[in-house]
Amino acid sequence: MPSLSQLLSQPALGLKLVQSGAGDPEISWVSTTELVDLSEYLDGGELVLTTGVSLSAHDPRWRDFVADLSRARVAAIGFGIGVVHERIPDLLRSAASTYRVALIEVPPPTPFIAISKAVSSLLNVDELRAAHEALLAQQRILDHAFGETGPAGVISAVAAATGRQVAVLSRADTVIAGTAGFPTHADGASGEAVPASATGADMPPRVSPREPEITSLDIGAGRRLAVAGGPLGPEARAALTAGAIVMSVENRGQERYGEREAQRWSRLTQALLDGDPHARGLLQLLDPTVSVPPLLRVIAIQGSPDAISAWRAEPRGGIARLVALPSEPSPGVARAWQIITDGSPTDHALETAASHGLDAVVGIAAPLEASLSSLRSLEPHLPVLSAVEQLYQQPRSPRVIFADRDSAVLGALLRPPSPVGAVGAGGVTDAPARAVVGEVLGPLQASANAYSSDGGHPNLGADERTVLRSTLRSFLAHQGNRGACADHLGVHRNTVRTRLARIEALLDRSLGDPDDRAELWIAFRLEDRLATEPTAGTDRQGVGTQ
Incomplete structure (x- = not known):
């Protein structure tokens, strides 16, 4: 002015x-x-x-x-x-x-009007000067967009043009990068910056509410380019705007690149889960530097669509980038798949899922080429996860199920008795286990041809068998609590009572008898393990049907 x-x-x-x-x-x-x-x-x-x-x-x-x-x-x-x-x-x-x-x-x-005209003329000259200075400042900042200095150069250029301290702030008001004098605090109590040695490397400095006014503009990805020191003049605001535009364009480019990379890894993940024999070669082509561990696990993550979206946005590297695109098995519930290294990386992946309130089912450990086997091992356990709790119970405790934590009884039934014997495709003796499944589950076996429609139960169709199996498994998983079973299935208790009566009639067993309930649960678990390693020619859709 x-x-x-x-x-x-x-x-x-x-x-x-x-x-x-x-x-x-x-x-x-x-x-x-x-x-x-x-x-x-x-x-x-x-x-x-x-x-x-x-x-x-x-x-x-x-x-x-x-x-x-x-x-x-x-x-x-x-x-x-x-x-x-x-x-x-x-x-x-x-x-x-x-x-x-x-x-x-x-x-x-x-006359007074002459003074008004003189001031107006001076204001016009000042505005032209300010516009020229703003244009020069914008040009200097835009030069950094095509140079090698990157965001640091943009921050320095904005600081030089405004004469203020400049920083990039996160959504939580932490300083990601900025000039040395940008006002921050780390203890939440004072406006003074606290040394990094006193706060730890995992606690970035935050903007203090007691510091002078901060002017900021959104640059995408929840970040803001901020200038400290109160209101800005035209030249300074033009410089801030130019800096925000440059950094926003850069962020958008990074986001688009990240989205394309995520899609490539998702397609590779799906190829591995489908048993594509060329998937390992595709992995090396996508990232020649990635190290493939001897054993991996497939993890199914389930929860609300928003929580799944936030979980997928977590930063990942190496094998952990193998995340398939999510699906929606039921309204309001989403499910995604991830392939992760066995051991501590698996624990970290489960902690990340739990931080978003997501349930998880962990498949057996297997080589990369056998990812399909790890997937099949966890599929029978997916119906145990509730599709209702995600909608109505907030907050809730995330649930984790491991497919390979079997009981000693299951291990004994599946252990080969001698080096010579009837051995199934998975390297285990499956004849005794299949006999137990057939004897206990009878017409409720998973295999569609285990019981023909004219084999003594002409009124039991495929749809009814699926419903009764889901009800029985949920009833056993909830320790015989019919109310909890009804809540899990999202049906009325009377519906559960009617289905259980039908099951008792079909199997000639009492669900109130602990011995009968134990045998039924072991039969389900044996069936799951047998479905993990199918015989040659068995497709994925024919395994573990609930």
Whole structure:
């Protein structure tokens, strides 16, 4: 904005400084008035012009007049002589001196409109200068977008153009990068920066609410480019805007690249889960530097779509990037698959899922080429995860199920008795296990041809068998609690009661007998393990049907 000295330097106006104020004030506008109290109508920085029509030369209200304008932070008072008063009243001079408000004398030949036009012209020149400076600042910042300095260069350029401290802030107001003097705090109690050694490397500094005002603009990905130190002028705001545009474009490019990379890894993950024999070669092609561990596990992650989306957005590297695109097995519930290294990486992956409130089922450990086997081992356990709790129980405790944590009884039934014997595709003796499954589950076996429709149960169709199997498994998993079973299945308790009665009639067993319940649960688990390693030619859709 133009200063008072620039206005006084124009000889055509004939203005005379009678009383100086504090420094060389900037003029934002010109206001002509004869009101005694004008302070409520001013924003600050105005040159107030008056002829003193309302007050006599000896009126004590001159002091109040100047006091009000001082509180309004006007730039100066211009008094036109030769209209009402032949000279500036002494009381006005004295009050201007007391409150340190600049006072200028406007001679009779100079109309107030001429002063307004002069200030308007100065404002236009100032705006053109500011626009030119802003353009130069923007050009310097844009140069960094095509240079090698990257975001650090943009931050430095914005700091140089604004003369302020600049930083990039995260969604949580932590400082990601910035100039050394950007105001931060780390203890939440003071506005002083705390050394990194006192807070730990995992606690980045945060913006202090007690520091001066911070102006910021969104640059994408929940980040903001911020300038500290209060309101910005036109040039500084233009520099901030240019910096935000440059960094926003860069962030968008990184996001698009990240999305394309995630899609490539998702397609590779799906190929591994489908048993594609060329998948390992595709992995090396996608990332030649990735190290493939001897054993991996397939993990099924289930929860609300929003939670799954947030989980997929977590940063990952190496094998952990093998995440398939999510699906929705039921309304309001999403499911995703991940292949992770066996051991500590698996524990870390489960902790990450739990932090988002997600359930998980972990498959058996297997080589990369056998990812399909790990997937099949966990599929029978997926119906145990509730599709109802995710909708109605918040907060909830995430559930984790391991497919390979079998009981000693299961291990004994599946252990080969000798090096020579009937061995199934998975390297275990499956004849005794299949006999147990057939004897205990009878018409409720998973295999569609285990019981023909004319094998003594002509009224049991495939759909009813699926429903009864799901109900029985849920009933056993909830320790025989019919209410919990009904809640898990999302049906009425009477529906569960009717289904259980039908199951008891089909199997000729009592679900109130602990021995019968134990045998049924072991039969289900044996069936799951047998389905993990199918015989040659068995497709994925024919395994573990619930």
